Amino acid sequence: MVESSLSPQPAAPAVSQSTLPGTVQKPATFIERFRLVLGCLLVSLPGIALFLLIREHRVNIPFLDDWMFVHMFEKDALGTLTVADYFMVQMEHRMAFVRAVIMVFHKVWPTDWTMQMFFCWFLLVLTQVNVGVLIKRTSGKSFLTWWPLLMLAALTLFSPVQYRIVLWAMMFQVACPAFFLSTALVAVTSPWPLWLRWIVGVLAASCATQSFASGILVWLLPLPIVWFGGVIRNSLARHIFGALWLVAFGITMVLYFHDLKNEVDSAFAYKQQDGHETLKSDLAGFLKEPGRAVPYVLRFLGGHLGRGSSLSVMHASFYAGLISVLLYTGAMAYLLWHWKRLDIRAKLLPWLMFGAYSIATACLVAVGRMWASTNGDNAIAPRYAIHPVPLTVSLIVLTWLIVRDWQKQRETPVRTVNRAMLAMAVVLCCVQAASWVHGQHLMEMWQSSRLRGAVTTRFVKVMPEMDNVVPVNPHYAILADRLGLLDPPLLKDRQLNNFRLAPKMLSSNTARFKNIEIGMDDDGFYGIAEGYACLASRERVADGVFLTRRIPREGRWEIFHVEQVTGMPLFLGEMFFKDTQFVHLPGQSVTQEVLAGFSGRFRLNELPPGLHDIMAWAYDSKKNTVFPIAGFFELDTRGAHPKLKRLGTNPAAVHLSKFLEGGKNPQPQSQPATEE
Incomplete structure (x- = not known):
């Protein structure tokens, strides 16, 4: 194809004074240079x-x-x-x-x-x-x-x-x-x-x-x-x-x-997994x-x-x-x-x-x-x-x-x-x-949610049955891990020492393990762990809440359940902190239960028969660090009916002082132990 001479050609450069004989190009003024820099x-x-x-x-x-x-x-x-x-x-x-x-x-x-x-x-x-x-x-x-x-x-x-x-x-x-x-x-x-x-x-x-x-x-x-x-x-x-x-x-x-x-897995086709025709x-x-x-x-x-x-x-x-x-x-x-x-x-x-x-x-x-x-x-x-x-x-x-x-x-x-x-x-x-x-x-909300999903994904090998807002795809996650596509890789065991242990507990205003409710259904006994968990300075909610038991003879902590905060996005606290005063809410505090609350159900048969020290940890995925949360319990699963004993908020009750910088950090006020 040959273009006609009538086709638009590049505009001829404007003839400035510098192109004429005997003339000198006028330099750009400071204002023009400033406008150019400002515009860029x-x-x-x-x-x-x-x-x-x-x-x-x-x-x-x-x-x-x-x-x-x-x-x-x-x-x-x-x-x-x-x-x-x-x-x-x-x-x-x-x-x-x-x-x-x-x-x-x-x-x-x-x-x-x-x-x-x-x-x-x-x-x-x-x-x-x-x-x-x-x-x-x-x-x-x-x-x-x-x-x-x-x-x-x-x-x-x-x-x-x-x-x-x-x-x-x-x-x-x-x-x-x-x-x-x-x-x-x-x-x-x-x-x-x-x-x-x-x-x-x-x-x-x-x-x-x-x-x-x-x-x-x-x-x-x-x-x-x-x-x-x-x-x-x-x-x-x-x-x-x-x-x-x-x-x-x-x-x-x-x-x-x-x-x-559609030629891909129905999980990746909108509504197809529900029986609808995507196309x-x-x-x-x-x-x-x-x-x-x-x-x-x-x-x-x-x-x-x-x-x-x-x-x-x-x-x-x-x-x-x-x-x-x-x-x-x-x-x-x-x-x-x-x-x-x-x-x-x-x-x-x-x-x-x-x-x-x-x-x-x-x-x-x-x-x-x-x-x-x-x-x-x-x-x-x-x-x-x-x-x-x-x-x-x-x-x-x-x-x-x-x-x-x-x-x-x-x-x-x-x-x-x-x-x-x-x-x-x-x-x-x-x-x-x-x-x-x-x-x-x-973006902050999305990042927090994706970090929580990433934490849940890391446990798919050792805890295949976990609830998450976005269902984890264990098959693809395990395949990706086998191909070396995940950084960090999936966990191979439940030991808490897979993560860096923070030597200081989070403030009770930021995170607290409040309660464990014991219940029973057709499948046996279960526990419901409740509390709230933000990271330090309320940077964001915890990327994961790890429920752990102490292995007595070894002194190590083993994760037996992973739970996620399910509150509203944390930034809403700053917007509605005062406006929600005297308003009926699902908790006593907007910045605690409403925005950072967690409630996780676990089967007691996940724990071996015995006397267990129970505590929770807040996980910071960016730092790969777990922070101890105030609130400790003793759970006895040896008899026909499990027994729960509240140990208060003193970490010494579960022999945690070695993680708290030699025990020199101020501790939350302890509460008397009670038994259920």
Whole structure:
């Protein structure tokens, strides 16, 4: 294909005074340099902040769908991995690109699953770069003019509200479509040779398709720009380009949908383990029930902006999505009104297509997932928070471009319009500020939960039957451990000395083993251990609560049960500490039982017959350290009926003083021993 001379060429450099004979280039002023540095700093800060948040809150353990790649690693180790394995279908997704990237990370960092999280961040950075390139091309202005737009876009792109994406290893897959779409848009709007534009665009669309099902849209969205955006002026070249693009698209779709059925374990297919068909789509229901479909789509589009206030997320997301759709409709109407102007088509079409990805994805998700929820609350699932981001980014730029164009057509610019645009930017900044603060708390909450899940996973060999909020997959965990993929590895025994023993007890205000209730059912006697457990300075709740018995002759402590704190997220304590005074709560203290309480049930036959000293330890996974918790008991399992004796809070009652820095640390006030 040969480009016509009418095709857009790179803009000729502006003739400055330095290019004229006898003139000297005027150096940049201090103000200009300061504005440039300030702009670069503010544009970069959101990405830097998210990088630091990921580094702080990452947890190096596979989670849910991450485990399904363990079989791929096993096949690789056995030499039986084939190309077909890369194209295996998970639900409606073919994930060859995702599997290829994960295999690269497996080869380079076999035990570090968090590198995939940083790769997700890297994709967001590249997306921001593409957005900056598109702003420059569509505005024709310098960085000093449009850096505030890129800053607002960065606040949206790097928002920690996407915590369930950037802190979940394999979820970089959902960051791929926006990156590859922006790459395709950069390619088709570039002054590169047509063959290079076609290759880059097709590669981007192919990789997006092999990442996530909505990546198929990357094949379709650049075409209006090719046909109507003035990027290829020669009619014959344009038709050849579009025809070859469609041929590649058609071949890809035939291969993609051939025998498309879920091929992974049902545990990794949404709802399939409950007997539902994961690939089910309900187009008829979507069209026949607009009362359900429209709110679902709007909530999907506003989900990333609806968090961070005291408003209901369902309501806030709905209105954020509604405003976004209205603004997008207004931008589309402006384009259609000025359709005959090639310059306005060239400016607006790339951004309208970038935003169209979010709207089309919202509709596709509604068709494929609306049936799974009666009230549509799955539309605001945190794992979907990245898909509406292109719409928000496009609206930021579209508003600026349209206002500038409208003002240029008037003899006298209307200052009120510029002020209104500035007010909209301020509102968006306020919304994003609330979202960022809330997103940081959500990251803390997610990290704490994943650390607790990691602790439970480490015990699957020695305690196969444990309760956890997210069910542990023992088969995959043991296989991953055998392949050397886990750091730290699974435990081989229950000895407490597998962990570093802290020499000082936690304060009773922070952690306490309050009680053991003895009960009986058809299977025999059981105990219910109750208390609360935070780490020192309430950094977070304990990553695990270990119930232990002392082996008398050896003096060692053996873990016989692992329990988890099941309270509300700890950050809520600071928010509601005073507001919950004189309010009925499931405990006496918000910061203790309500936010850090644990209640674990264990069978007494887990203990050998005998007289046992019982105590609990709070585990800090980051330090691999267990901290003794005040509250000690003596449990006698020798007779027909077990007997429990309370030993108070003095560690000497269970011979623990050797762990407390020679017994010099102040101890909690002891309580008299009682027997049940």
